[in-house]
Amino acid sequence: MLLEVSELNTYYGQSRALQNINFHVDEGEVVALLGRNGMGKSTTLKSIMGLLKPHSGQIRFNGRDIMGLNPYKVARAGIGYVPEERRIFPNLTVLDNLKMGIKGGKIDKSNPNAWTIERIFEHFPFMKERTHQKGGHLSGGEQQMLTIGRTLMGNPRLLMVDEPTEGLSPIMVKEVRNVLEQISKAGIAILLVEHNYKMAISIAHRVYLMGKAHIGYSGTAAELEADAETRKKYLEV
Amino acid sequence: MEAYIAQGMHGLAYGMVLFLVASGLTLVLGMMGVLNMAHVNFFMLSAYLGYQVVAWTGSFWLALLIAPLLTAGAGILMERFLLKKVHAFGPMAELILTMGVAFIISDGVKAVWGTQNLPLSPPGSLSVLVNIAGVQYPAYRLFLIGLAVAILLLMALVLYKTRLGMIVRAAVADAGMVDALGINVPLVFMTVFGAGTWMAGVAGVAIAPILTVSPGLAAQMGMDAFIVIIVGGFGSLGGAFLVAILCGLLSAFGVQFLPQYASVLLFVFMAVVLAIKPEGLFGEKES
Ligand SMILES: Nc1ncnc2c1ncn2[C@@H]1O[C@H](COP(=O)(O)OP(=O)(O)O)[C@@H](O)[C@H]1O
Ligand SMILES: [Mg+2]
Numbered sequence: 001m002l003l004e005v006s007e008l009n010t011y012y013g014q015s016r017a018l019q020n021i022n023f024h025v026d027e028g029e030v031v032a033l034l035g036r037n038g039m040g041k042s043t044t045l046k047s048i049m050g051l052l053k054p055h056s057g058q059i060r061f062n063g064r065d066i067m068g069l070n071p072y073k074v075a076r077a078g079i080g081y082v083p084e085e086r087r088i089f090p091n092l093t094v095l096d097n098l099k100m101g102i103k104g105g106k107i108d109k110s111n112p113n114a115w116t117i118e119r120i121f122e123h124f125p126f127m128k129e130r131t132h133q134k135g136g137h138l139s140g141g142e143q144q145m146l147t148i149g150r151t152l153m154g155n156p157r158l159l160m161v162d163e164p165t166e167g168l169s170p171i172m173v174k175e176v177r178n179v180l181e182q183i184s185k186a187g188i189a190i191l192l193v194e195h196n197y198k199m200a201i202s203i204a205h206r207v208y209l210m211g212k213a214h215i216g217y218s219g220t221a222a223e224l225e226a227d228a229e230t231r232k233k234y235l236e237v
Numbered sequence: 238m239e240a241y242i243a244q245g246m247h248g249l250a251y252g253m254v255l256f257l258v259a260s261g262l263t264l265v266l267g268m269m270g271v272l273n274m275a276h277v278n279f280f281m282l283s284a285y286l287g288y289q290v291v292a293w294t295g296s297f298w299l300a301l302l303i304a305p306l307l308t309a310g311a312g313i314l315m316e317r318f319l320l321k322k323v324h325a326f327g328p329m330a331e332l333i334l335t336m337g338v339a340f341i342i343s344d345g346v347k348a349v350w351g352t353q354n355l356p357l358s359p360p361g362s363l364s365v366l367v368n369i370a371g372v373q374y375p376a377y378r379l380f381l382i383g384l385a386v387a388i389l390l391l392m393a394l395v396l397y398k399t400r401l402g403m404i405v406r407a408a409v410a411d412a413g414m415v416d417a418l419g420i421n422v423p424l425v426f427m428t429v430f431g432a433g434t435w436m437a438g439v440a441g442v443a444i445a446p447i448l449t450v451s452p453g454l455a456a457q458m459g460m461d462a463f464i465v466i467i468v469g470g471f472g473s474l475g476g477a478f479l480v481a482i483l484c485g486l487l488s489a490f491g492v493q494f495l496p497q498y499a500s501v502l503l504f505v506f507m508a509v510v511l512a513i514k515p516e517g518l519f520g521e522k523e524s
Contacts, residue, residue, distance in 0.1 A: 049417055051413060051416075051417065070416065070422075070423070071413070071416040071417040071422075072416050072417070072418075072419050072420055072421050072422060074417075075416075075417055075418055075419035076419045081417045083414065083417070087411050087414045089406070089407040089410045089411060089414070090410060091406060091407075091409075091410050092403065092406060092407055092410075096403050096407075099400075099403065100403065100404070100407055100415065100418055100420075101418055103418075103419045105400045150418070151418070154418060154419055
């Protein structure tokens with residue numbers, strides 16, 4: 001198991017946002033974490049990333065206990081995080097945004113699989129033409145690609161992506177989907193939070209469904225596809 | 238004409254010093270979300286430390302070197318051991334903590350050095366008048382402008398030509414995201430806090446020969462520094478620079494032309510800017 005979350009509890013003040021969350025992601029897997037708004041999906045990702053301090057439970061990554069670590073240590077352990085509000089650096093150029101993702105500031109030459117700026121440009125050709133433009137001048141879809149590219153520069157073994165298609169046009173949704181598929185083919189595990197069920201199910205191997213503050217269902221993508229009742233219970237509005 | 242040039246140079250010199258103080262304040266605010274009420278007290282502390290170093294060694298240059306470093310050390314200790322501890326309790330707790338430190342420094346310098354004005358003489362080589370464009374002007378003020386420009390250039394170099402600078406600019410926009418990308422943000426915070434208090438420290442020693450060293454230094458500089466960061470836009474260095482120079486010139490010429498209104502001129506300036514652009518000249522609009 002690459003990522004293993006057990007009995008995780010997180011609070012906002014007095015209110016419990018996560019209640020005994022258990023799930024895992026294996027090496028190279030695409031796992032979707034789905035559910036209606038406000039169930040606790042983003043809170044789960046933030047708790048793993050160290051952006052929120054969980055109250056109790058266990059988070060192991062690559063055999064190591066990472067619970068309670070500062071975000072930068074979690075990132076260095078090999079988890080990449082693409083947050084839901086995109087959060088590119090609007091005042092930095094496209095190139096500098098990508099450079100911000102390089103851990104330690106230097107590309108690891110000893111690792112033949114290390115992501116380079118050139119490799120990012122192959123996946124996202126638009127960035128090549130706009131290297132010196134400010135990130136804030138990109139469209140929503142381009143910003144989303146930039147966040148993903150920036151995170152890849154850190155060579156994560158697991159990529160956590162929160163609502164990457166929110167507010168994007170159908171064409172951009174397809175693009176984001178294809179990019180995630182390519183990333184998965186490159187051997188990177190993905191934990192995907194997504195409101196677009198069709199998009200998520202088309203690349204996920206396994207799915208967890210969240211009800212209020214808890215995980216209520218776990219199954220393969222094929223199983224969930226065959227189970228209309230469960231989908232209705234957890235996803236339909 | 239001569240009077241204008243002299244007044245203009247005075248304003249420029251004060252504006253530069255004001256910027257040295259305000260830049261640390263605005264960077265820390267933009268990056269860490271902390272309005273450090275003790276910032277100008279560090280500026281004052283450094284002036285006192287400079288006075289003490291001169292008293293012991295007789296060397297202004299040694300004072301200019303050592304006092305700001307000691308001040309930066311004190312700033313770093315405050316960030317590491319006090320500010321970080323209260324961070325979890327939110328911005329109000331942080332604000333109150335910095336006010337507490339401000340009081341401690343204020344009363345501390347009074348306890349150690351008393352309340353009288355202490356003179357700090359510029360080095361002999363700079364205690365002369367030089368002739369610029371027919372105006373006899375104190376060499377020390379020229380040195381002051383040069384020093385501020387040098388530090389400004391150094392800061393611009395670090396901010397725009399180094400990876401650390403890129404990280405700081407990114408952290409001003411979104412420190413949490415920088416952290417999540419694997420960058421040791423607590424260390425960056427400490428570095429910026431140290432650099433900010435160092436610059437305030439340099440300003441404190443450098444302006445002491447002009448203003449003399451007194452417990453009133455912090456309040457005098459504090460009001461102007463807050464106006465600079467509010468009008469310039471929180472977290473904006475370019476804005477702080479422009480407004481600091483404007484403030485310097487405005488006070489200098491205000492004293493000359495509208496002596497009875499000089500003290501309120503800056504507030505009028507602030508009110509006008511904020512009425513037109515509430516987020517400050519270069520501030521980002523809150524979305
Ligand atoms: N910063 C916060 N403070 C207090 N409550 C929050 C905060 N962020 C989220 N919540 C609450 O926690 C619950 C889960 O939120 P979230 O994880 O963002 O849901 P999701 O990502 O599944 O839409 C919601 O009820 C939300 O209102
Ligand atoms: Mg969410």
